[in-house]
Amino acid sequence: MSEAQQWTGTERRWRAVAALLSVLLLAALVWGALERTERVRAERMYTAQFQRALFELIAQVEQTELLMAKSLVSGSDPRRVMYLTDVWRQSFGAQASLNQLPLGAGALMRTSQLLTQAGDYAYMLARKTARGDAVSEDDWRTLGELQRQVRVIAEQLHGVPGDPAPRAMSRGGLHRPARGRLDDGPGAFRDGFQRLELQLAEFPTLIYDGPFSDHVLQREPKGLAGPDIDADEARRVAREFLPYDLSEDDLTAPGEVEGPVPAFRVRAMRRAGLIDVDVSKKGGHVVWMLDARPVGETNLSLDEAVQKARQFLAQRGLAAMEPTWASAAGHRAVIPFAAVEEGVVIYPDLVKVTVALDNGDIVGYEAMGYLMSHHDRTIPRPALSEEEARARVSPLLSVGRGRLALIPLETLEEVLTWEFPADLDGDPYIIYINAATGDEERILKLLQTEEGTLVI
């Protein structure tokens, strides 16, 4: 009796365990199914986003090509300007759609560049035509060449799997741990774009009057005068440049830069922190300096910081420079200085100085702008007087005293302008009037940001 009871007791216990296990299994299955539904739903949502981008891309590329063709054959200038501005709009849209595809940052560079340049080129032609300037045979030939390239994109896009491979697109593309800036995109879909990139690699350099022209993208420094130096010389330059009492042992030259401005990287050890200084191999110019020390609470005013920065530059033989504005954030002030020659502010020749607002130390310096553009210039005489130029400024503005300024255009061309500070209902502007033609070259609106921009 007692033995049978015991046996039933064990059986009962086993049954309970089995029942519990089946309930758990069922729960796990239900949970798994729900999770899977959620996952599939999320995947479809992502895929839909990418499909939308792809469909929009195809439509926009086709539109771009069509509008380019129409602007080539159009016989009426106003129509043509309309087509050309539409090319600009469609191609920029296409570039944006292209960059939403899950192919990684490196996989689409040529295609992206071609779309940007096609739009930029069309914009330049639209501007020329609207101004009534002559558009040359060469310009139209280049536009025709660009149109053929855009057609290559359109044709290749049609070759991309018609149903843009949702499986390949979602799983591999999204859930593989993406290796940063690499091009680990999904298979067949990606191959189509890879072929496209290769096909477009043949296109020659494109030089024209716009910001994405190859001559702007690949410019060379003009301001690197002097003989080549070695690493020891670079350490000496850095030691003299830094405003601290450093022994030779405090400085090392741990690396080199192979960029547009080849340089030695010099590192100075201070108790307060490391300072990095890049010294150009040609001429031994300081390209930039960054002091990594933490900065304490603000004790200096912005005016005092500007004085410190001015002093720093003057001691390094850069006295003929004027501060252009100043801003303070994170207990540091950044003050750009522009060169001044014969009373003209040379904005392309710019250096920037960072002042720590706790004790006035110079914790940053940047001279890339200066080194890229400084050269011996003959500054033209202004054809317009200050009064004549002032008359060109919008009558809505109350205008302050003007001064002459050389400013860089998007094409790196430099123009002499009259610079006027102006004001509309308390909103500050700076207006630039071309001193030769009287054209309004540029309007800057000064923004009071959270970073506390102050204009000098």
Added chain:
Amino acid sequence: MLRRILSAWKLVTAMGIALLLLHGARPEHASSQMWFGWGGVRGDELELLARLVAAEAEGEPYAGQVAVAAVVLNRVDSPQFPNSISGVAYQPLAFESVSNGLIWRRQPSAQAYNAARDALNGWDPSYGSLFFWNPSKPVSPWIWTRTIVVRIGSHVFGR
């Protein structure tokens, strides 16, 4: 001559709206940035940049942090990449920290903000680089076809 000016003028007034729109839509480009810095950047863009720096360049030397922020801005300036800070940061598969969510888990330090600000003000220790990678981690062989510009800390910067 006068007729040409007049017809140009008529065209400009006819196209006035389109051209105005164009000017509004067109981002002020490199020259004005080179010249006045990216002074007009919005607070949320600064934060996004600082978050990318914190997530991608934690523990790197300060110059390396500025260089990572500069790579983002170099991409914005390049015709080969999206045209805005958010466009570059969120480009699919562009940054590991965006894919794995690290960018939202880590609160940027004061130093990361300063690195973002220095890059916005024009400091570029990467000299125009468009890529950076850590050679001690598994990377696609493709990345080594880029021209290497400089090595800072554990990152290689290239174009």
